[in-house]
Amino acid sequence: MDIFLQQIINGLTTGSVYAIVALGYTMVYGVIQLINFAHGEVVMIGAMTAFTVIMAVVGLGLPLPPALIVLLGVLAAIPVCMxxxxxxxxxxxxxxxxxxxxxxxITAIGMSIILQHVALLIWGRDPRAFPQIMENTSFAIGGAAISSVQIAIISMSVILMAALTWFVYRTRFGIAMRATAENVHVAGLMGIDANRVIAGTFIIAAGLGAVAGVMVGTYYGIAHYTMGFILGLKAFSAAVLGGIGNLAGAMLGGLLLGLVEALGAGYIGDFTDLCRWPVVSGMLSERCADGGHVVLFGSNYQDVFAFAVLILVLVFRPSGLLGERVSERA
Amino acid sequence: MKPYVRFPRWFGLALIALALLLLPHLLTQVGTAWVRIANFAILFIFLSLGLNIVVGMAGLLDLGYVAFYAVGAYVWALLASPHFGLHMPFWAILPLGALLACIAGAVLGAPTLRLRGDYLAIVTLGFGEIVRIFMNNLSSPFNITNGPKGITRIDGMNVAGMNFSATDTFLGIPFSGPTKYYYVLLLLLLLVIVVNLRLQNSRIGRAWVAIREDELAAKAAGINTRNVKLLAFAMGASFGGIAGGMFAAMQGFVSPESFVLHESIMILAMVVLGGMGNVWGVIAGALLLSFVPELLRYTVEPAQKALFGKMLIEPEVLRMLLFGMALVLMMRFRPAGLWPESRHKREMSEMKEEAA
Amino acid sequence: MRPTIKLVSVSVAAAVLMMGCGKEEPPPAPVVQAPPPPPQPMIVKIGHVAPLTGGIAHLGKDNENGARLAIDEANAAGIQIGGKPVTFEIVAEDDQSDPKVGNTVAQKLVDAKVVGIVGHLNSGTTIPASAIYNQAGLPMISGSATNPALTEQGFAGVFRVVGRDDQQGPAVANYLVATAKPKTVAIIDDATAYGEGLANEVEKTLKAAGVKVLPREKGTDKTADWKAVLTKIKGKKPDAVFYGGMDATGGPLLKQARELKIGAVFSFGDGACTDKMAELAGEAAEGLVCSQAGIPVQAAGAKFVEGYKAKYNIDPILYAPFTYDSVKLLIAAMQKADSIDPAAYLPALKAIDYTGASGNIQFDEKGDRKDAEMTIFTLTAGKITPLAIIKGGKSLTLDEYAALSAPAAPEAATAAEPAKPAEAPAKQ
Incomplete structure (x- = not known):
């Protein structure tokens, strides 16, 4: 049970990170129906910038509280990413x-190649180690451990999600965003400057990306110039899973993807161990003897589980979990 | 204005044929590496023409195309290498690879028929990754693909006792391994191009375009959209299978590393950059994206030394930077591709409305 | 419609042709330089290939740095071959860890008339490329491809100076069994040819020693989140964990394991046996047991380390001593045969007996390093420190090893005296 709870905590943390990155994809998509494939690289630059600032501040040796130093990193990363x-x-x-x-x-692919290699020039090829300044205290819940960083990440993503929802539904700019998403021409007739709104959407998405980058960096303690690609891919999957263009969908998709990955890696290997199957294990008695294992789908298929869930969901709900019924737009 | 000299039609064709026949020998003068690069360029023409059927003609965004390439390559590798001790002849395994890729295409197509646009993109992407992950992990508990180690010592092509990986001399002209493969590929290329041109203007080809332009209308016009879409996936995939088989033969080694998502994206870039839906445009795109990075590999270092007297940016980084910029600029100034299909112009004007 | 297609296709052909011609300009320059023997220094080109872009580009650059250092030192030494002074030149290529690119650059090196190759880094690119070098009759030495299959192909000119997975795996596994005495061991790998290969060898040895091995867990070479896998392992309470993979993934793995309060002994292979581990995993890295294929730099390569630091202002990361030695080996063989012709110096290379930064090097009939030493390290106070050197199945301490090899190996002996050789070797 404690192991199961631990896997849930693992999944929720990873899922929160995916969710924040997914928000970046989904916001842009919601407004102009475009997948910003370079968003993963924006996250990477966010992590790298924060790394540089945090290293510099730590290097100064000022007696600042660790949380403040990380906050400084975030504050530096946000404008750069924007x-x-x-x-x-x-x-x-x-x-x-x-x-x-x-x-x-294609331009997005081009831009992500450029961003990656600019990052290579600035930060080098080495994986950069984030200094461990945040005190990582663990709390025990029912036998499972949750660290302060994990709590921070999960709560941070909830806060960001809430703030973003408020922003989109309650502010003038948010309303303009929704109007543009609905119909650019009509929005234009209502006096909304579509260019400004779209640029603004990109800026906000990039700002979220910066926060996500710092979260990833502090959580895993590592940043590398190629890290954006996989993260972007996962987050993009999460956004589609939830229904791309839908804010709550991105959150849901992210968390779900995180959970599927954790539980898939945690349990499917045991279920598909042929030595635990009554008939088959007899046939494989030679390999099963002495506590042997014949695992069909272990943690090596972690990504397959995630993609399989994604495909299944889309086959039955072609526009994602919370996505609107799509129009005929292809 | 125009110098209106009219050459007979055969003259131009003969000139092209001659140039293509002589090409590997000219390239050998520069370096055999260039023959290899030319061979890969032709492989990428196969791949991008195959993807063009799915993306360009039928308008189905496929980000996992590399899976079919992998299927073709692994079919060859498993059936003609010491891995299983099988050494089947090329005329059996190349079509078999194409057939299996074709089936894989239909298998992928079936569950995705209802999906559109970006949702289709992510599902195909997932499919491509799933295939790669399976290739990478089917070494245990039962060893089928040999996992990440890949399959080594794959038989090359062998036609009538002629071994394609060694150098032979005919009429006093040396034919290196890559040169011989070049001629095989050229022959296949001719076939592939003819098939594609015929498809483009066939009933099926027009049905694909109809689905791309407006699926509902196509359905209303009596097109069986389900079968026609499946056919697009299956046909497109079979070209990938052929390319994969040739890849395995030429390399003598396959491993899952060669079939990553990045490869799918590059093939898609070739299709889009060249001009979706237009066979000649796609060929131009494939040639361009195969040769530009290699040209940069040869020129970036000397050019920097000549300009600044020293290396300011490491050549391999600069090469990638320039490549990225080329993609952006190309799309900036020719958004419909280098050589767009004539029908696309119409679509572009509609796009403005639709973007609303 | 028709005429346009024809016209355009003519122009495509023309463009292709022109490309062909245009390409002629850059390469001839080197090609012309190489073969004719001018009165002044003869230029001898040595190829080097490693990934310089992509996920393990930092290790690739490290390899290249090692090779470049050896070239510089050889040039400074004023070597003469066949009575003529020689200038060595490195032709460095990037294979992006991609077998296809690896073959293209391999052919490019053959075209550039290099006389020998050092590389590639990954087994996955080295194995296919070795067929091209073999066909061109060029010797190649890999300083980091550890997959046994490389030298099992039967190619005469293929060598490696790094230990094979099936030498390193047993060494670290036996050490683990002898010291930690585990009952149950969990093995994780990164699903690459290297990681999986090494992990398989470790598993084999452990099982032979009667240790219970849990079902294999895997990530990828880009995995940053190991928590799910580690939590699963935690539930099975192993006494030790082995990971086959590189430092960039091993660091987070170790850190997360300690966060999950897994108390087992952790041991890694050479890909994750670097000082970087302390940086990436912080305090969690303390007590890590890891192995390197070769002898520790403390025992042999002080001169190399000083030279490397002086030239690049950073520490060598991992395989640089091996690529450095590989270049030196090629040059030593050429000197011995007094020829830069690959066919002529290949026998000398096969029979070589040389002591370099990674210890004494001789090749067996397959081209593998004979009786390759393995070193077991532990990570204490942020540095990896050698615990034992495994040679010929025996475990020796650093001092025992030094005593054993001192009379035989002069270079090793000079280097073994601590930290004095300040700038002398750097200049050399």
């Missing part, structure tokens, strides 16, 4: 807004 988000929109996406649908996909 600037990148804005640049992405201006350079790579705005000129292509009326181009065929796949054209921005």
């Amino acid at each position: 600037a990148i988000g804005y640049t992405l929109e201006r350079v790579a996406y705005r000129p292509l807004r009326h181009a065929p649908r796949l054209a921005p996909l």
